[in-house]
Amino acid sequence: MELVTGGAFQGKLDYAVKKYGLAETEIFECTEDADPDFSAVCLTHYERYVMRCLRNGTAPQTDFGGDQSCADGVCDFSGGAHGPLVIIMDDIFCGVVPADPELRAWRELCGRTLTALAQNAEEVTRLFCGIPKTIKP
Amino acid sequence: MTVFISGGCKNGKSTIAEDCCLALAKGGPLYYVATMQAYDDEDRLRIKRHRKSREGKNFITLEQPRDLLECLKSSDPENGTYILDSVTALLINEMYSPDRPDADPEAGERTAKALENFAKSVRNAVFVSDFIYSGAERYSGYTVEYQKALALCDRTLARCCDAVAEISGGIPVMYKGELPL
Numbered sequence: 001m002e003l004v005t006g007g008a009f010q011g012k013l014d015y016a017v018k019k020y021g022l023a024e025t026e027i028f029e030c031t032e033d034a035d036p037d038f039s040a041v042c043l044t045h046y047e048r049y050v051m052r053c054l055r056n057g058t059a060p061q062t063d064f065g066g067d068q069s070c071a072d073g074v075c076d077f078s079g080g081a082h083g084p085l086v087i088i089m090d091d092i093f094c095g096v097v098p099a100d101p102e103l104r105a106w107r108e109l110c111g112r113t114l115t116a117l118a119q120n121a122e123e124v125t126r127l128f129c130g131i132p133k134t135i136k137p
Numbered sequence: 138m139t140v141f142i143s144g145g146c147k148n149g150k151s152t153i154a155e156d157c158c159l160a161l162a163k164g165g166p167l168y169y170v171a172t173m174q175a176y177d178d179e180d181r182l183r184i185k186r187h188r189k190s191r192e193g194k195n196f197i198t199l200e201q202p203r204d205l206l207e208c209l210k211s212s213d214p215e216n217g218t219y220i221l222d223s224v225t226a227l228l229i230n231e232m233y234s235p236d237r238p239d240a241d242p243e244a245g246e247r248t249a250k251a252l253e254n255f256a257k258s259v260r261n262a263v264f265v266s267d268f269i270y271s272g273a274e275r276y277s278g279y280t281v282e283y284q285k286a287l288a289l290c291d292r293t294l295a296r297c298c299d300a301v302a303e304i305s306g307g308i309p310v311m312y313k314g315e316l317p318l
Contacts, residue, residue: 007270009288095272107273128268128303129143129288129295131312 001064003117004088006127013044015125015132016086038064038083046089046117050110054102060109062116087121089114138317139256141298142309143266143291149307151187151222153316154263155194158220160317161261165216169196170208172226187222196220203230205251209258218261224252224290225267232283240279245286249293256297264298266291 004012016022020042028040030049038061043049046060053060064083093111098104118124124136140157142150158167169191175181201208205227212219221227232244256262269284276284295301300314309316 007268009270009285011292091271092273093271095274098273103273103275110273128312129141129266129301130292131295131301133312 001083001117001121002086002123002125003114003121004086004125004127005091005114007094008090008092010127011130012088012090012127014130015127016042016044016088020086022086040084042086042088043084044088046087046113047092047106047110050089050113051106054106054109060113060116062113063120087117089117091126138261138300139259139294139298140263140300140302140316141266141291141294142263142302142304143268144302144304145268148304150265150267150304152190153302153304153307153309153318154220154222154265155191155196157263157317158196158218158261159194161263162218165218165260166213167194167196168208168212168217168219169198170205170219170221171198171200172202172221172223172230174202174226174230201227203227205248205255206258209255214259216260218263219255219259220263220265221252221255222265223267224248224264224294225269225287228283228287228290232286240282242282245282245289248286249290252290253293253297256294264294266294268303 004016006012013027022042026041028037028043030036030043030045032048032051032055035052036043036049050060089110091114093107098107118136121136123134125132125134138161140154142154144150173180173184175184197212199208199212205221228244228248231248232240252264256264266287270288295313298313300316301312302309302316303312
């Protein structure tokens with residue numbers, strides 16, 4: 001799995017779409033209102049799913065097992081047996097501590113979730129003004 | 138050469154940008170494109186502090202709070218080295234004005250285009266922006282529109298500049314090319 005992070009509007013999804021040739025149907029945009037489709041190739045706005053977990057009192061999914069990397073650019077997602085290939089998450093935890101207690105808890109849970117995802121990811125890439133920088137491996 | 142610099146506030150972006158300009162000028166004229174309009178004492182203090190840090194560096198100040206390309210007419214783009222500090226302030230002035238209550242929805246694209254043209258028209262330029270994309274606060278519509286528009290300007294400059302650096306604690310982290318230091 002590749003984890004893609006960085007600030008809002010920095011070109012994270014553009015990067016993933018271009019790198020993996022993702023079709024629109026392969027991208028699942030997470031919301032706070034429903035569970036994500038973990039069989040999707042790419043999950044974006046993972047931080048919104050983290051907010052959902054916070055409200056439900058559940059632990060965000062960070063370990064999908066197996067090896068989701070693509071050999072020679074060919075990926076096998078038949079039957080959704082594998083976890084996502086790409087997870088995209090905004091680094092919402094860099095700003096000032098919010099006054100709102102829920103946003104405070106969300107901010108911390110996002111930090112811990114990203115750290116756990118990064119440990120389980122084969123590759124971690126950070127986007128800065130549209131430019132990717134691979135920070136793992 | 139063109140350089141794009143961003144990063145957190147009070148992390149030394151302006152100082153590094155000015156040093157880049159001094160290294161690039163090589164005897165040619167040095168221009169400081171002043172984008173900030175003072176609305177209160179805090180603004181005036183900030184301008185005073187920036188002016189003081191430029192003292193003795195021989196910058197010619199070009200007051201250009203909006204319509205960036207206009208300042209090329211009153212300067213020497215072929216030989217000049219320009220510092221634009223900051224993209225953030227320029228976009229604010231393009232997006233909001235005292236005579237319109239709402240944000241100009243075309244400001245982002247217009248400013249990004251002007252910045253690209255500016256970068257292509259001058260001998261050397263160093264652009265300074267602010268990294269404002271990584272907070273947990275839920276901003277109102279106007280603020281998100283502003284973030285989106287600034288991200289468009291930043292990404293346009295990062296694409297067309299020769300060097301791109303994030304300044305963290307006064308230390309440049311390179312994303313593209315090298316700084317002329």
